[in-house]
Amino acid sequence: MKKPKILVVIEYIGENGNSTAYYWSQIIKKLNINYHVVLISPENKESLKFSKLYNVDSRLVKVGEHNKNSLISRLLGQIKQTKAFIYEIKKEVNNCQLVFTGTNPIVTMVFLSFFKKIKKFKWLVLVHDIFPNNLVPAGFIKKGSLLYKILNYFSFLLYSSPDRLISIGRDMTLLLEEKIKKGNVVFIPNWASTDKNKPENKNKNEIILNLGWEDYIVFQFFGNMGRLQGLPNLMKAIKSVNNEKARFLFIGSGSEASYIKTIIKEINIECNYEKAFFYGYLDLNKNNMGLNACDVSFVSLAEKMYGLGVPSKAYFSMAVGKPLLYIGDENSELDILLSEYDIGWKCKPGYSDKLALLIDNITDEYICSSMNKNPRKLLIDNFSEDIILGRIEDVVISTI
Template sequence: MKKKVVILAEFIGENHNSTAYYWSQITKYLNGDYEIVLIVPENEHSLAFASKYNIKTRFVKIAVHNKNNLLSRLLGQVKQTMSFLSVIKEEVYSADLLFSGTNPIVTMASLAVLKLRYKYQWLVLVHDVFPNNLIPAQVLSENSFFYKVLIYLSKKMYSSPDSLICIGRDMKTLLQEKTGSCEKIYYIPNWASTEKIPSLEKADNEIINDLGWQNQIVYQFFGNMGRLQGMDNLLKAIQLSKHKQARYLFIGCGSEADYVKKTLEKINNESGYEKIFFYGPLDLEKNHIGLSACDVSLVTLSGNMFGLGVPSKAYFSMAADKPILYVGDNNSELSILLSEYQVGWACEAAKPTLLAEQLDNVTDTLQMSDTPLMQPRKCLIDNFSETLALTKIKRVVNTMMVS
């Protein structure tokens, strides 16, 4: 008789977002060996996924909210959590394992409280560390009383799961400090599928051809333009950069998108030519086209993000065979990765002048005919493949089943 694993996911679906993609692959991989019960909000992506793979699913009503408004987001998380808990209580008593993420954070906090009563085995995949992420987002002050209270409560919350899987070595260090233990924390990095993301030549890219940038060195920012992505630092650096052969492409959306559009217009006017182009959101089925529309992928974070997150776009860019220019804290996961593998460059966060120099230097380097060939896609296949990551996750689940 197969053991029962309840998977609780905020998003699921192979063509929704990166979080949904990761949970989709995990669910499919575990489905053969375990009795899977999936708990997810009902939408077109979750309905299609459950139907396509014939996975037993408990759908809950989705709590619609404005994620860019803090109050709306909090109320939405509370509503979503109430929907989740009504179903979890029915399933968890007969489950051998509950497998969930850190979002919504209100749900994770509620599961920690619920565990006091139901005593279930709990595995958490950590993508964010709360409330530490509120500091770089400038939501709270590190010295505020409320923040100190949240830090105290978060230590209890992150200590509640029986095991944690984190996606960065810097994140593991932070979680060890928070929980006081390293034995139950597993480091398993993010991954990307080379089947879903092919390697395409920049010269054949429709976006590049429409812009007429075939002979320029193109830097691309792809994905969420949010509070924690260090957009201000990146734009200031682009403004300060001097190389006339460099072009900058922004694909995506987010809370900072309007600021990006307004600022790039100013930079273009000052430059006297179209130095930057704002493409905006891209249809999901065309993500691979967006990822290949560059020579270098820009992966940026705000300062003080050590241990708080690892941008999945870095791995998707590697799958597209694009080198990375990472902007973030020293000794963070991507900084370590770039020191181990020759697949790009790193620059410290919140230093626009330094980044501007780096952009100009990389542009010079890429124009040289004898530049050593980087192989990001091969690096991903060898070290960050989907199969490697899923095998490690399954091993953690198996270990918990026999413990």
Template structure:
């Protein structure tokens, strides 16, 4: 690509390292591919990591606060976003292309303000929809005046982007309605299947004494407020001891203490929680069972698409999708026959499905989820689409 006189492209993210979290993994892959495409014209503006050094980037100093506590998280979001604003105003020029995600939350108003001042072009990759996700997380009520103010403002922030990339059809419907335009571009999350190993029964199951058991359901990922973990526990409570399936929880998050308490109350060896794993052991966690539970709380339609689904597909695991009908993951599971689905917020239906799966697991004919991932949701497919969006914006003005 001829780079003479070419405007710069800024990749702006809170996370950029694959070991940080899913956002870090996705933006790391994005950076790697865009660097090959744009060379020195690609610039990275990212929050520093307290452990790992980030090379060849414009760094934003971190803020050391406990983000599991809502008040400290709010202060963190405000301060870190202001630091991003200073860096953006200093480095981004008129006509440049800015590519961001949706974290930190207040990055959106910061980019909105900076865009008005510097006149750059903005591509927004939407992973979370704010403040609507506060309703699903039971942080605010929809009739709360503060929520209404936030929604009024953030609708305009989202609408300011020149292009909006969403990660599912359900999210497209929500975002298009939010901004009053029908132009959101669907590009599903991407996973490099080479990063995930396929293992036989592993050490995690050996330590639990489950190496010969089948089927084993597992939840691996963020144990947060919108994951719908409570619904799973309620379904297990409905089933009598002796009929409950083996369910393993792996991960950490705001709901983990409640999860521990609920599992202790169940007092059933079939339901276990082992905490989080080091990121280097991701493949171990993704192979610690036969069926991957992918869940979102009731009311999360269009507000997010769990990336853990694609990771589990890379490990060639069928999915149990617990979320609202016609959600992106439910549609994918049904279209490609790679698992089961049940509505969120219906523990009785989930309990019944647990029993049905256990009875018919060895006779159920399913497609290879890893093959489906490679053919439909690969890194190469997503990157080609993203570069097309960047080029369209870069050449339009």
């Protein structure tokens, strides 16, 4: 019997890429069991490897490099990429049962919203961020400006075009429903693999041993160091932490990496000991080692990020059994999660003094007693890969 055909159009793919690429890789592997998946994505080492390894019918397009930290360069790069996508989409869309995409690149989503009026195909979108709202905390545009109002009206038309939207946060769901005024949004949270991400003894961790931090309480920032992570607030708080048993480790890369290195140098000179350390980029095959190199995992977002994103690092940290210290807006997805379950602590962004005091108290709590928080069990019971992928497939079935 011929399998229903699903056209998946995405910017990132590959199990050794970023978290978005990883998530899409697992979704495609799941769908490829019962459906004929046709993947349209940029051609690179990871996409070629993934397509070959899992026998995915792929249309990989050649696209040029662009600077993701420059709005103009990123826009031009997305336009070129979308042109390449369009050529392949037009060839495949007539005989497919569903087009499944993300929200990036936004230019591709714009094209599909117009193209859908002509071809009338079924369209499912996995939402990782919301345009133009995501431009506000990034500092590209001011909320309430004329340009924002124009783009916001345009985005109403854009997000109303798909047949279904999958939201990764309850705050994001509310924001989308406010924007499009129709009930086609389904909330399905992020997840993490408990097979690939496993707890390890911190005091046997290579990074911790090299630093000589076995007897300290280590707080770690892991992953993307971008402008939306609220890093100035976090660094200001670390400067004010008084407990000399607290240590701070930064693993990852991004546009704010140079800033972090500069502030860490200032912090260490000021306190006259190695209070913080910048490890930098970690090979992807060592992610489990990196995630386990701490007692507490920082998950930080800038102010005004309500509804605009749910950091995947929270779920990967939960998978290795690390409690979370979340810095983010009230009633955001992780704020709600930490209110529901005893898996960590939280603090509003912009309150560096309160955050510093909280870190001091958490350090004392660790020293005085063993932690009884169990984030890994919570993840296994509620956010495991099998559970969430099953829910995504259910939405695919109902949309077709």
